[in-house]
Amino acid sequence: MTAELIHRLHFAFTITFHYLFPQLTMGLALLIVVLKSVALKTGSEQWDRAARFWGRIFAINFVFGVVTGIPMEFEFGTNWARFSRLSGGVIGQPLAMEGVFSFFLESAFLGLFLYGEKRISKWMHWFSAVMVFVGSWISGFFIIVTDAWMQHPVAYDRLPNGQFEMLSFWQLLLNPWGLLQYAHNMTGAVVTGSFVMAATGAFYLLERQREQYARIFLKVGVIAGLIASILIIFPTGDLHGKFVAHNQPAAIAGMEGLFHSEAGAGLVLMGQPNEETGQIDNPIVVNDALSFLIYGTTKAEVKGLDQIPHDQWPTALPLLFYAYHIMAGLGTWFALLMIVSAFLLWRKRLYTSRWALWALLLSFPLPYIANTAGWMTAELGRQPWLIYGLMRTSEGYSNTVSASNGLFTLLGFMGLYALLALLFTVLIYREISNGPEPKTTPTEAAHAE
């Protein structure tokens, strides 16, 4: 294996594992604000306990997100030194801003939210929840800005030593690619958060325990899930897709498996891209649909891979195609499931429809898969570029770090993360088994008597 491939896998593996945690914390942060707001408005102890319960789940996720996030910032330097050396002046900026503007805020108010409830007023506790939400969403913004610049470089110049220099701070932050991606990505986080909350409610109801909390979780999870599942397709996914189509034609051709340019291009729902023959094997196609989705008319021509020099094709074409189709397919399922669940909720039949509860319970892993596949689509679509059109991936990795050193630490991370996954599962299982009711320890019980 080449050093380039190892460094790519190193970053891909660690960031994929990392993003399993923030996608839930960013989604949950919003839902916890909803729970706290209802609690504050109605004075309901139940909603407060529900908020505390999700605060505990949040805290576990947060710590796993923090410890798996630190390696990401290091890896820009350790594994991608040549890239960092040239790009630090531009994307080092949002990365540093994430630390300065988001992490301090988030960690300070999370400490207050978790440990300080008895030291601060009710209002202040609600405010802490809001600030944790704001902090985590700011954090997401700066990461997206970083990625967006690599996808769609704007507001830069090159210094004589080859380094990229930022020309406009606001253009960098308000990169149109970034704004669209941010809207799409954060909606994706809310999908994960609401599916996990709804699934927990479904689990309690199917177990016939803690039913009053289960109803809260289902109500909040299904309503938020319905809104997010629709927004993720339209307008955020739709607009983001169109922007990719206009700015990265090679990526969209790879995602859709469009080998030949076509007027009235069809939308491939399923199939296997065959790079050797240059066609999709066993396709199921909706005629003209791709042209319509991108250009709003069934007649428009869509650029295929045949118009793109072969050395600029996405390097992992079938993987890109599958990742995109998995994301889109799951997105469709989310919308369908949430529309049906919301309908049942409205007709007051959700809590007793065991088939719907089962569907909600079993669906909770799917947003994780969809979010991961979405990120794979974005990053594989960018290949073979590290900075789109400006710097190839092969020019960016640390060539002083040999393939076997990289493989050694990659294997180290795999082992450590396997352990983390195990511990995380145990911790979350315990929290869900313990439930939202406060535990009474023997001494407290004695005091109560």
Next chain:
Amino acid sequence: MMGFIWFWLVAVMIVAYVVLDGFDLGVGVLHLFLVRNEAERRAALGSIGPVWDGNEVWLLAGGGTLYFAFPLLYASAFSGFYLPLMIVLWLLILRGISIELRNHVEVGVWCALLDGVFGLSSALLTIFFGAALANVLRGVPLNADGYFFLPLWTNWQPGLHPGILDWYTVIGGLVALVALTLHGALWLTVKTSGELAQRARRIVTPLWFVLVALTLASLVATISVRPASLNNYFNYPFTFVVPVGVIASMAGIGLLNRNAQPVKAFLSSCLYLFFMLAGACWGLYPTLLPATTGADRDITLSRAISGPHTLAVGLVWWGFGMVLAIGYIVFVYAKFRGKVDLHSDGH
């Protein structure tokens, strides 16, 4: 001018990281042998529970700032120190997870295991951070492109081709271990009560003697390994105030602890860390990473600095962001001021 400003801004962030995360790392080391029963363990962990994660943010914010202000230094140092940095990452992961898990586990063997992981990872991290700083002070074998790759050790001698560990960097690691353990002990005397606080106060004395010896040894060793470290001091003699500050703050720690003034002793320890790091940075300036392969290969401020617009804009948001960050930090520390109260806090 921009180079001067950003050099010291990054230095300030490193100082903030060491002073703040330093005490919770030190509490981790003390967790191995000073803390005796479950109540004391809970008190020690409770004293850092609401703040350790925020303290660690300084490492990330500092790293990010280094990345954008001095991309060449960031790229060169991070890829060159590849192996030890990966070990640091693994230790940070294990430490963070063991603190979090500790809140969720009640069974004896599991608690003991997690306490051990927490303590050992904390101790190793202090040693690695001290050794890392010593590596920067000693210099690394930079090639013509400004890159290097260091093995973990070679012949234990600082020379043309040193390893991460040699006798000099080991001294650096030990200084950090002892200084931060002492820093953590003073934190415990401030934040806890009863026997634990007394024991923490008593252990400061032997640690203090070791620290005095190691500090002097490290000063002599630094001058012998890189005599150029003294240049700035002789060119600007008033800056000898920094080593004087090291000695004064060290004396302050010993005296104030003996007089049972824990808060002031802790602040002295903060000052000690500040002067030690400021002194090291001043010894380097304007070099960022010296080359053992010849001074013409040194990574200097002017070579590593980002473009002018990047840095000018950075100054605006950095200043703004720091005011906010310090606001949150003061607020949180104020809310959790006083001794740890095990009955009213917790999540």
